[in-house]
Amino acid sequence: MIESEISRDRMQRRLDRLWEIGKTDRGGVTRLAYSEEENDAFEYVLEEISAIDSMAVEEDSIGNVFATTAPEASESLYLGSHLDSVFNGGRLDGTLGVVAALEAIEAVEASDEEPEIPPTLVLFRAEESARFGQAMIGSRGALGLLTTEDFSVVDQSNVPLWRAMQEAGFQPENLSEPTLDLNRIAGFLELHIEQGRVLDETSTNVGVVSSIRAPVRYRFEVLGDYDHSGATPMSMRRDAIAGAAEMITAVEEIGIEFDQDGDIVTTVGDITVSEGAINKVCGELSFPVDVRSNDRQFRDRIEERIVSSLEAIAEDRDLVLNTECINQTDPVELDEDMMEHLLETAESIGTSYRRLPSGGGHDAMNVQRLNIPTGMLFVPSVDGVSHNPAEETSEDAIEDAATVFARSIVDGVP
Incomplete structure (x- = not known):
């Protein structure tokens, strides 16, 4: 046997x-x-x-x-x-x-x-x-x-x-x-x-x-201005970290919202800050986004919603958002x-x-x-x-x- x-x-x-x-x-x-x-x-x-x-x-x-x-x-x-x-x-x-x-x-x-x-x-x-x-x-x-x-x-x-x-x-x-x-x-x-x-x-x-x-994966680069944390008024900042924080929250909220309508998960698993320090306003960072579903058409809808939402956040905060699709499978x-x-x-x-x-x-x-x-x-x-x-x-x-x-x-x- x-x-x-x-x-x-x-x-x-x-x-x-x-x-x-x-x-x-x-x-x-x-x-x-x-x-x-x-x-x-x-x-x-x-x-x-x-x-x-x-x-x-x-x-x-x-x-x-x-x-x-x-x-x-x-x-x-x-x-x-x-x-x-x-x-x-x-x-x-x-x-x-x-x-x-x-x-x-x-x-x-x-x-x-x-x-x-x-x-x-x-x-x-x-x-x-x-x-x-x-x-x-x-x-x-x-x-x-x-x-x-x-x-x-x-x-x-x-x-x-x-x-x-x-x-x-x-x-x-x-x-x-x-x-x-x-x-x-x-x-x-x-x-x-x-x-x-x-x-x-x-x-x-x-x-x-x-x-x-199967996932579609993006890398988003957020560009603002490096400034002194003590000398730069809040109203004059172009803070890449603060903008990215709002974007990452949006990715999660979109996943939660559309989870009620179909199979979807949305994840930000990392954030990479360039030359970050406790006494600096951040001017540059990047983070990946992973979106997965068993339904390609449904996933495409969520993908479009995420990209457009992050672009809107960048515009509102006067930040530059560079977008790269790094992987897409069915x-x-x-x-x-x-x-x-x-x-x-x-x-x-x-x-x-x-x-x-x-x-x-x-x-x-x-x-x-x-x-x-x-x-x-x-x-x-x-x-x-x-x-x-x-x-x-x-x-x-x-x-x-x-x-x-x-x-x-x-x-x-x-």
């Missing part, structure tokens, strides 16, 4: 070891895209893969890794996720998807059951946008979805993506074409913590994802047949399960965009915590999700 081959201890050992790679003094992990830490995490997983005699490994020009038990097979079920993280993130985000997929493949190999479709483990690079402001770089490259402009985006140190790839040991090629044989992908499965509270608060071990929200409905398959498999192993949407973006959405049958599982985020050192889930849920993946390998996909 496959179920008896799933090892909690092996998964926890791998999760703990990966946690050590990039572990911070605040208990989290920082493994940014194309960093030495991301490279080290890939090397560790490759070492673990090497112990499985049947696995053949390939690496593409931007560092994505594909390990399969049957390289000559005409089709394969792909399973996996990413190993990079946000700044001081949790130990499960992305990493759990790789570890559980490897465990499922390993369990099938150790069992007496023959898979209907042989599996391929996928390790995507650079899923998080923490370094370059661009998400899912690895999966987009593998699927032929990167543009020339994408390679020119820069990080906080003004290092462009193409150079970071080279410094990490890769030679990116023209990725207008996929690095994968798309006809070989019979389906794709990804596991992730929910990053929300639904599963945890309903004591549900496995969530089957129905759709994935929401995705995952494959209905794959969803039903995962729901039936979860029921067959006796775990608690439910269907729910994803608030965060994932590599799975890029695969589904190419009409490749894609499914996704969630496990609970304890207290809804994610992208944080306190990120955690239960061992029962991890084992159940890995078992669903193992059974899916053996039973095949719709």
Whole structure:
């Protein structure tokens, strides 16, 4: 029985070891895209893969890794996720998807059951946008979805993506074409913590994802005048911070207002002040805005409302507002047949399960965009915590999700 081959201890050992790679003094992990830490995490997983005699490994020009038990097979079920993280993130985000997929493949190999479709483990690079402001770089490259402009985006140190790839040991090629044989992908499965509270608060071990929200992201630059805080009368100030504070409040208020009409979340997660000081009126700052929805048309309405509202605030305060759209993707409905398959498999192993949407973006959405049958599982985020050192889930849920993946390998996909 496959179920008896799933090892909690092996998964926890791998999760703990990966946690050590990039572990911070605040208990989290920082493994940014194309960093030495991301490279080290890939090397560790490759070492673990090497112990499985049947696995053949390939690496593409931007560092994505594909390990399969049957390289000559005409089709394969792909399973996996990413190993990079946000700044001081949790130990499960992305990493759990790789570890559980490897465990499922390993369990099938150790069992007496023959898979209907042989599996391929996928390790995507650079899923998080923490370094370059661009998400899912690895999966987009593998699927032929990167543009020339994408390679020119820069990080906080003004290092462009193409150079970071080279410094990490890769030679990116023209990725207008996929690095994968798309006809070989019979389906794709990804596991992730929910990053929300639904599963945890309903004591549900496995969530089957129905759709994935997608963001539109902006960077707003607010320009005023630098002045002395003691010598400049209030009526004569062009205070960038005060203006930005009103703008950020407006972003929240618009999200709350339109949340009554449809699926929407609006977030300002950072503010960067240039040359700020306690005794200065601020003259320059920037902040990002993240707007997400499962409904593209509805999101477009909110996007327009936010931009026009911030422009009006800038005009009222005699500030300059520079607006840059840095990322825009479409929401995705995952494959209905794959969803039903995962729901039936979860029921067959006796775990608690439910269907729910994803608030965060994932590599799975890029695969589904190419009409490749894609499914996704969630496990609970304890207290809804994610992208944080306190990120955690239960061992029962991890084992159940890995078992669903193992059974899916053996039973095949719709």
